[in-house]
Amino acid sequence: MEMSTSYHTAGQISDQLKGQIIGDPALEIKGLSAIESDEANTITFYGHPRYEQHIYGSQARAVLVPTGFDPQITTHITFIKVSNVYEAVSQLSSIFTNIQDPKISGVSLNCTIDAGAELGTDVSVGHYSVIDSGARIGARAVIHDHVYIGKNVIVGEDTIIHSGVKIMPGVSIGSRCILYPNAVIGTEGFGHALSKEGYKKIAHQGSVIIEDNVEIGSNSCVDRGAMRDTIIRKGAKLDNLIQVAHGVEIGENVAIAAQSGISGSSTIGKGSQLGGQVGIAGHVKVAPGSKIQAKSGVAANIEEANKKWYGYPILSYYNYLRSYALFKQLPDLEERIKKLEKNQPGE
């Protein structure tokens, strides 16, 4: 996009997004704004009906809306209709880059890179990071400060490893991944044998394989497999404080919200979405496209794909809502039973 960085017109933005403009194409846009903010000369987006009333604020503002959107009141707001609002936001967010990016470039003089490690072209390495022997870092990868990269670790091209990340020996990470601060990848899983003398450790022989375009959130943990590898397939996005246990396989484009945990040897099918604080028991298979409501617990296989689940153990989404609605009314239900009992003839 060959534009000045100072501003863009609504028309230029609409063209860029292949959108349809309704309103003033000459409106100057200086940045993105939250829907509640009503800041002039910004562009915001309509993501949820709950916020519709916030649209009709400053006339000097543009709003991204879905193709089928019809304003409920007459307005002089400039609308840009697009087929996928969030994708358009994603595109715009990289145009208006007043973001504070923790960019580094070059290799710090205060880091420790083993002579047996291989760095691709234009790799950056931050202060006090350690890269051990046999590690291979792909071109343009950025290793921030205080990172530990163990022996024989592979890091793909253009991958960003943020400050404080620890990657244990033998782990393989794809291209264009982002690992957020203090994430820990490849420690031994929680595998012990209970003997008369207490727990005995099972030495873990598997590794962790993270494919391309994966993100792992801050302070998240991915354990290595006991016998087979732990695998995170391409495009999967993991939020902060997530636990991925030994031998788990997370499918392509799976999204997992913060503080969820997947127990050992379980499989999350492609395209599934897990809310926050979800728990998946061990040795469980979750069918592709499953949507699991926040805080739910999955204790057995999910066989049917593309369904929505809720509760612990999970029920189908609407069944859970129905049962929970009656759970709230249990005191009333008991009253009704009492009344029936009282009205019993001859008792």
Place this chain on the structure above:
Amino acid sequence: MEMSTSYHTAGQISDQLKGQIIGDPALEIKGLSAIESDEANTITFYGHPRYEQHIYGSQARAVLVPTGFDPQITTHITFIKVSNVYEAVSQLSSIFTNIQDPKISGVSLNCTIDAGAELGTDVSVGHYSVIDSGARIGARAVIHDHVYIGKNVIVGEDTIIHSGVKIMPGVSIGSRCILYPNAVIGTEGFGHALSKEGYKKIAHQGSVIIEDNVEIGSNSCVDRGAMRDTIIRKGAKLDNLIQVAHGVEIGENVAIAAQSGISGSSTIGKGSQLGGQVGIAGHVKVAPGSKIQAKSGVAANIEEANKKWYGYPILSYYNYLRSYALFKQLPDLEERIKKLEKNQPGE
């Protein structure tokens, strides 16, 4: 308090706390003790009726009690009556400082401070820490070891940043805050647009603003906002392993126990208290003074202030208890229904 560090008398302590002493003002006190410990020449406190029997142990001990407290048995224990027991404990805890404080002073020779960073008077910086350009560190702030402070970060006066904390560019932190080890502040939130080619990142343009007197626990995460800032208001206390997502606002003097998570764009009203492992859904407003029981889940706005909530989704506290009491009896309720069905005439 101008006393010798070796001991204090019960009378001196009572004066210091503006308390009322019942017993021996000359009793020598050498430190604080847990209520179960029965250690002579210490002072303990009565915090919970469950522990009352532990009070009546060693006669050579003092106990802080609330103003209205009446001992249930005759005893020669020395009592100090105070209006707020916990506040008195807090005061005393800083008098008997045999605590192991990880104090450092001065700036380590083994750290990396960009020439464009500004350090106030008497700032301490630990080993292997990194402070990037444009960062401004307030007077007397203590930055421990292995800390990363990104570009343009502001740290207020007397704030303590413990070892391994990572603060991303542009974040602003107030005065007298404490950030515990390995906390991560200001990474991009979990915001992606789902397109045909998988998830696309939404570049986050907001920042994180942490006001004065805030504490953030070990390994906790606070994400930067997508469009507006994530804000933690003054006096809020966050325990360990907490997730605060993008665009969240946490009100003044909110207390959140460990492992709780607040999803994107939600607001926690002033003075609210969240138990451990609580989850708050996205775009939810929690009214001021709300008390949310541990492990509960809040999926919709809480409109009424100062109420107590429990369950998932939350019910009012006593409603949840009533329903759960009947949940336990469901097998019995079903028996009663069966019996009624059997007794039906003419079926």
Place this chain on the structure above:
Amino acid sequence: MEMSTSYHTAGQISDQLKGQIIGDPALEIKGLSAIESDEANTITFYGHPRYEQHIYGSQARAVLVPTGFDPQITTHITFIKVSNVYEAVSQLSSIFTNIQDPKISGVSLNCTIDAGAELGTDVSVGHYSVIDSGARIGARAVIHDHVYIGKNVIVGEDTIIHSGVKIMPGVSIGSRCILYPNAVIGTEGFGHALSKEGYKKIAHQGSVIIEDNVEIGSNSCVDRGAMRDTIIRKGAKLDNLIQVAHGVEIGENVAIAAQSGISGSSTIGKGSQLGGQVGIAGHVKVAPGSKIQAKSGVAANIEEANKKWYGYPILSYYNYLRSYALFKQLPDLEERIKKLEKNQPGE
């Protein structure tokens, strides 16, 4: 075990494990395999009936089975019967060590060890680690990179402290322990007094005592006690992302799965097992040998030992299952009540 590292025969392995071999003692074994993998010349194990069908794959493979195991179909697989399958796996896992071990040896030139710290014989210290005055590190202990060890910390013999671990002053850690990356031990607990001016910190005077053979997972947190010490007894194993609050005592050989949290002053009896995402309220005593199902919440004392619990608040395991089965049927139960009401005479 004085064998060549290249391979072992099934007979040698059986002898080593004091097992009973059924099949070919000359079968050459080159490593461990997952039960689903069907890789020839490996040994796998039968751990769960769900996987029995995977046993009968490659004839050139050995399978560890429990003493009482009878194959359900005729097969030429080589079986080794052992009394404790998982203990045998643990033994074998250390024989077939193709594991990527993050070994380091010697003391890095890029670390900071205070002159007042004492290092035992053959202690290793990684890059950029900090060991403060008065710390005493036992013989053969391994301190990896980016570790902080505060004043007067004691680390026992043969203990391994992984990269990024932070240990606050005064903490005591036993022998043969493993602390995984970015774990935080000994920060002040979440203890504040609520006063008119907001929360006031209670300075914590207790410490953390970790006995021998304990493991603490990645990104887990163990807080120091307010007045008495937080204690983790010998042989306890804690998974990743766990919260242990101030003054908690965790008994011998307790195992706690990921993302569980134990609130202040609670006690977990010897040999108990907690699933993932379990929460234990404050001031609660859990009887020895308790088994607590994942995601459960314990709000009151568990008096009876060796029982299984489920739900929030917990019920006995089977009671929870019974109640939950009826929770699912609540819409149906209500229909039955409606029908009874309709059939009431004279209403």
